[in-house]
Amino acid sequence: MTVETTSIDTLVVGAGQAGVAMSEHLSKIGVPHLVLERARIAEAWRTGRWDSLVANGPAWHDRFPNLDFADFDPNGFASKEQVAEYFVQYAQKFDAPIRTGVEVTKVVRNVGRPGFTVDTSEGTIEANRVVVATGPFQRPVIPPVAPKSATLTQIHSADYRNPQQLPEGGVLVVGAGSSGVQIADELQRSGRRVYLSVGAHDRPPRGYRGRDFCWWLGVLGEWDAEVMKPGREHVTIAVSGARGGHTVDFRRLAHQGITLVGLTKSFDEGVAKFEADLADNIRRGDENYLSLLDAADAYAARNGLELPEEPEARFIPADPDCMTHPLLELDLAQAGVTSIIWATGYAVDFNWLKVDAFDDTGKPKHQRGVAKEPGIYFLGLPWLSRRGSAFIWGVWHDAKHIADHIATQRKYLAYYDAPRRHIEETRVECVEGTPAESRVHSVSEMGVN
Numbered sequence: 001m002t003v004e005t006t007s008i009d010t011l012v013v014g015a016g017q018a019g020v021a022m023s024e025h026l027s028k029i030g031v032p033h034l035v036l037e038r039a040r041i042a043e044a045w046r047t048g049r050w051d052s053l054v055a056n057g058p059a060w061h062d063r064f065p066n067l068d069f070a071d072f073d074p075n076g077f078a079s080k081e082q083v084a085e086y087f088v089q090y091a092q093k094f095d096a097p098i099r100t101g102v103e104v105t106k107v108v109r110n111v112g113r114p115g116f117t118v119d120t121s122e123g124t125i126e127a128n129r130v131v132v133a134t135g136p137f138q139r140p141v142i143p144p145v146a147p148k149s150a151t152l153t154q155i156h157s158a159d160y161r162n163p164q165q166l167p168e169g170g171v172l173v174v175g176a177g178s179s180g181v182q183i184a185d186e187l188q189r190s191g192r193r194v195y196l197s198v199g200a201h202d203r204p205p206r207g208y209r210g211r212d213f214c215w216w217l218g219v220l221g222e223w224d225a226e227v228m229k230p231g232r233e234h235v236t237i238a239v240s241g242a243r244g245g246h247t248v249d250f251r252r253l254a255h256q257g258i259t260l261v262g263l264t265k266s267f268d269e270g271v272a273k274f275e276a277d278l279a280d281n282i283r284r285g286d287e288n289y290l291s292l293l294d295a296a297d298a299y300a301a302r303n304g305l306e307l308p309e310e311p312e313a314r315f316i317p318a319d320p321d322c323m324t325h326p327l328l329e330l331d332l333a334q335a336g337v338t339s340i341i342w343a344t345g346y347a348v349d350f351n352w353l354k355v356d357a358f359d360d361t362g363k364p365k366h367q368r369g370v371a372k373e374p375g376i377y378f379l380g381l382p383w384l385s386r387r388g389s390a391f392i393w394g395v396w397h398d399a400k401h402i403a404d405h406i407a408t409q410r411k412y413l414a415y416y417d418a419p420r421r422h423i424e425e426t427r428v429e430c431v432e433g434t435p436a437e438s439r440v441h442s443v444s445e446m447g448v449n
Contacts, residue, residue: 008034010406011118011127013104015041015096018133018380020087021064021396023096025403031410035133036120038103041091042084044137051162052186053080054241056178061214062392064090075212077241108354109373116355116375129375129406132364136381136390138349142342147267152332157183157343163190169338170194172272172330174264176201177236180343181248185240188258193336195327197274198250198281199263202288203238206247208296209307213239216296223388236345238285247289250282254320261327272330279323286316348381369402377402 012022015037026033040046055062060074062083067090069078078086091098099122106119107130115128140156147154153167157179163186170193173184180196188194204213217223238248254260262278293313300307330337350358357373359365365372368385378384379402380395388394 006124007126008032009127009410010034010129010131011036011116011125012131012133013107014133014135014380015087015091015098015100016044016133016135016380017042017087017392018135018395018399019098019131020091020096021399022131022133022379022402023091023098024064024066024094024396025400026406027094027096029403029407031403031406033097034125035096035098036102036104037098037100038121040084040100041098042087044135045080045084045087048137048158049080050157050160050183050186052242053182054078055080055083056239056241057214057391058212058241058245061212061218064392064396066090067093077245104352106352106354109356109375114375129377129409131377131379131402132350132353133379134348136348137346139347140342141345141347143344145264145266146340146342147270147272149267149270151338153339155339155341157341158346160341163187163192166192166339170336171339171341172332172337173197173341173343175199175236175343175345176238176250177343177345178239178248180341181238181253182240182242183341183343184258185242185253185256188253188256193259194257195259195261195330195335195337196250196253197261197264198278200235200281201238201285202235203248203250203285204292205289205313206239206245208293208313209300209310211296211307212245213292216292216299220295220299223386223391223394225387226385228383228387249317250285251317251320251323254322255317259327260320260322261330270332272332274326274328274330276326276328278326279319282323290314369398370405377405 010026010031010033012019012033012035015035019035019037020041023033023035037043054077058075059069059072059078062078063069063086067086068074069082069086070089072078072082103121104118105121107116109116115126116130118125118127118130140158142154142156157175160183171187172195173180173187174197176196176198184194184196204217206213208216240246240248250260260278261274262281263275265273265275267273350362350364355373355376357364357366357371357376364378364381366378369378371378379399380390382390384390384398385401386394389398
């Protein structure tokens with residue numbers, strides 16, 4: 001599809017959950033805009049995830065405020081295709097001006113005039129402002145410790161689809177956040193020998209006392225936390241909606257047949273080496289788990305909530321052998337490991353954005369999504385304004401804040417244009433003499449040239 005619009009007030013880059021939310025709010029306040037998406041709406045949900053993935057939150061929670069998942073159990077966990085179709089339906093609901101199959105390749109600020117020049121795969125667009133809604137999952141990261149081996153199949157979790165995709169043999173999964181845990185579990189259930197490298201993590205209960213953990217984090221104000229706790233920057237969250245949803249318990253995974261190891265440290269001639277931190281990482285995860293149960297109990301008591309008691313939730317299984325006698329080294333060939341899956345996260349990639357909106361490390365500089373570079377906005381990034389910013393419901397609220405900021409800027413510019421038009425009208429009426437000159441001088445002193 002070609003880009004017919006060559007100039008627009010606001011250009012939104014990306015039509016995932018962030019771009020769709022942004023378009024809704026801009027449409028509500030009447031801001032002319034265009035959304036460009038290089039593939040399809042919510043493409044990352046369709047092709048950037050494994051086959052069996054479901055949402056990590058229940059359908060009543062992981063959605064926008066103005067549309068439920070159609071014909072779906074509110075307490076269920078939607079599949080990746082259902083989530084993608086949800087965003088398509090949501091965009092259709094307000095006729096979002098989305099152009100698919102158009103990639104933005106460069107954005108530069110105009111010199112001596114307002115706005116930005118945007119190069120795309122279908123031509124050039126002039127935009128007064130640009131909203132970057134490309135999300136946090138742009139470039140899969142495989143750490144430099146990855147071995148250089150022609151005999152091992154190595155892929156990032158972004159490229160994993162199903163167990164049949166991998167060659168016969170065991171698998172080392174590196175990373176124990178939601179992706180790594182779910183992939184390791186699926187591989188082990190398919191009959192594979194699986195080793196799971198576990199680093200620092202939080203592991204909230206899937207549910208407690210009849211309420212999902214998403215509800216508990218909501219009423220406890222955790223989703224609205226504005227600042228990450230110091231030292232928690234690299235702590236992942238292990239939670240799962242798979243098989244109807246369940247609490248991730250690493251000890252149970254070990255008793256199920258997965259061999260747990262510590263943080264992956266290095267590889268040396270086919271031997272993987274691990275930190276001696278497995279037990280500490282799991283116990284700190286337990287502390288996080290139990291602290292949420294404590295907070296939930298205190299909230300229920302404080303507010304007189306009649307929720308069923310659940311003392312069994314505090315049961316911690318016995319430490320498996322892989323915790324009491326941890327592996328610090330693993331000869332991959334001897335163990336029959338033929339594949340490594342790196343569930344090690346993503347980095348952002350803003351190389352196409354040639355503006356002064358980043359710090360020395362390349363991270364966006366912004367205040368609640370309003371960038372250091374006037375006219376540039378970021379949406380959908382983790383901790384944009386709060387803990388929930390990168391989640392479906394959180395991005396919707398952040399988009400509203402950005403839309404309001406855009407509306408305010410447009411009002412100021414409209415006020416700027418009004419006296420300019422009045423000056424031009426006065427100049428036409430006053431063909432000679434002091435009156436016109438005095439009028440122009442007076443307005444010029446107000447900062448309007």
